[in-house]
Amino acid sequence: MHYVFADRTKNFTSSSVRDLLAIIQQGNVISFAGGLPSEDFFPVEQLQLAYEKVFASRAGALQYGVTEGFMPLRVLLKERMKMKGINSEPESILLTTGSQQAIDLFSKVMISPGDIVLTENPTYLAALQVFKAYEGQVCSVLGDEYGMDPQDLESKMKTLKPKFIYVVPTFSNPEGKAWSQERRITLIELAKKYNVLIIEDDPYGEIQFNDGETYPSLASLEQERTHVLYTSTFSKTVVPALRSGWITGPKEVICMMVQAKQASDLHSSSLDQQALYFLLRDFDLNGHIALLRRKYYERMNVMREYLENLEGFSFTIPKGGMFIWVEADEHLDMTRLLPEAVNHGVAYVPGSPFYVVNPQKNTFRLNFTHSTPEKLKLGMTRLSEVLSRVEKVEM
Numbered sequence: 122m123h124y125v126f127a128d129r130t131k132n133f134t135s136s137s138v139r140d141l142l143a144i145i146q147q148g149n150v151i152s153f154a155g156g157l158p159s160e161d162f163f164p165v166e167q168l169q170l171a172y173e174k175v176f177a178s179r180a181g182a183l184q185y186g187v188t189e190g191f192m193p194l195r196v197l198l199k200e201r202m203k204m205k206g207i208n209s210e211p212e213s214i215l216l217t218t219g220s221q222q223a224i225d226l227f228s229k230v231m232i233s234p235g236d237i238v239l240t241e242n243p244t245y246l247a248a249l250q251v252f253k254a255y256e257g258q259v260c261s262v263l264g265d266e267y268g269m270d271p272q273d274l275e276s277k278m279k280t281l282k283p284k285f286i287y288v289v290p291t292f293s294n295p296e297g298k299a300w301s302q303e304r305r306i307t308l309i310e311l312a313k314k315y316n317v318l319i320i321e322d323d324p325y326g327e328i329q330f331n332d333g334e335t336y337p338s339l340a341s342l343e344q345e346r347t348h349v350l351y352t353s354t355f356s357k358t359v360v361p362a363l364r365s366g367w368i369t370g371p372k373e374v375i376c377m378m379v380q381a382k383q384a385s386d387l388h389s390s391s392l393d394q395q396a397l398y399f400l401l402r403d404f405d406l407n408g409h410i411a412l413l414r415r416k417y418y419e420r421m422n423v424m425r426e427y428l429e430n431l432e433g434f435s436f437t438i439p440k441g442g443m444f445i446w447v448e449a450d451e452h453l454d455m456t457r458l459l460p461e462a463v464n465h466g467v468a469y470v471p472g473s474p475f476y477v478v479n480p481q482k483n484t485f486r487l488n489f490t491h492s493t494p495e496k497l498k499l500g501m502t503r504l505s506e507v508l509s510r511v512e513k514v515e516m
């Protein structure tokens with residue numbers, strides 16, 4: 122049988138790097154590749170208790186639910202977002218199957234074939250896959266460590282007339298970067314001036330290492346709630362298996378996304394949403410996040426020390442999140458080097474696939490949250506050996 126797929130599937134992309142990384146799940150390779158939180162800190166007992174509460178409540182808890190999601194959880198989310206300065210109503214919150222689905226549904230209701238989506242460069246790979254799958258045309262805006270370059274942003278808004286802008290302004294994936302407040306404000310002003318929507322993807326904002334610094338979310342800076350959609354997730358702060366994320370923004374947009382979600386999956390698991398509700402109600406999630414911040418900061422520092430001792434590599438110390446983004450000497454191709462690193466028992470993600478244009482082959486991303494300090498030390502020793510060896514050979 123010859124299967125004739127829809128034209129749009131031509132835009133579906135699978136990454137060869139991802140395929141290679143799937144192989145390394147086995148064996149004794151220490152992987153800094155995945156964007157995984159640490160299992161060491163999963164609140165297993167508390168989650169078990171939360172599920173028991175759902176089962177104890179009534180059989181009705183196992184019934185179909187509304188597409189928008191379990192209302193008491195949306196009320197708690199409104200309260201949590203208020204702590205971040207984001208005003209929302211439970212009616213304008215849609216619970217999704219991870220924030221990945223929020224990006225997907227938003228794209229589904231927004232992108233017509235050929236529509237322009239503006240992004241950072243590099244940016245979150247799986248968001249790029251979504252925009253392309255809906256036949257959007259992704260264009261990137263120049264940027265630096267403070268965020269998007271205002272001049273380039275304005276010029277692209279004027280000339281390209283984008284449908285929306287996708288950004289990860291707080292501890293981004295892959296760069297681990299945090300935008301300055303000034304750049305955040307400029308982005309919102311320009312979005313209003315040119316009437317363009319922004320989708321702010323914020324899975325890492327809570328994993329902040331220095332309490333003294335503030336990284337206001339775009340949604341908190343735009344109180345009118347007309348131009349910014351905000352999506353986040355419990356994947357990094359509770360567990361990814363819950364597949365629980367959410368999105369909030371202008372009611373009209375959320376309503377359209379509800380219709381799209383109805384057609385996709387009716388609703389996300391109400392069992393998981395109710396368990397999450399009990400967890401948030403009865404467990405000190407903020408205390409748990411404080412623990413994650415401390416532990417992840419320690420782990421980041423272990424990795425950082427090894428990188429500082431390597432010659433020919435540069436990186437910015439992340440102020441939060443889960444990644445260190447490293448730049449090697451220009452002549453190094455980190456994709457080509459990956460099999461050698463894997464043979465030596467360590468893996469990373471090459472930077473190229475994260476780029477919209479001008480892939481920098483000499484970049485790579487390291488995750489510091491998933492491995493214990495001992496594994497970090499062993500993995501970084503192996504990586505240092507591989508990197509210093511190639512440095513010598515290629516010089």
Ligand SMILES: Cc1ncc(COP(=O)(O)O)c(C=O)c1O
Nearest residue numbers: 156219220221245294354356366
């Ligand atoms: C920037 C970014 N957005 C969204 C997601 C999706 O997260 P989830 O669907 O687990 O909520 C991730 C996951 O790693 C991410 O890094």
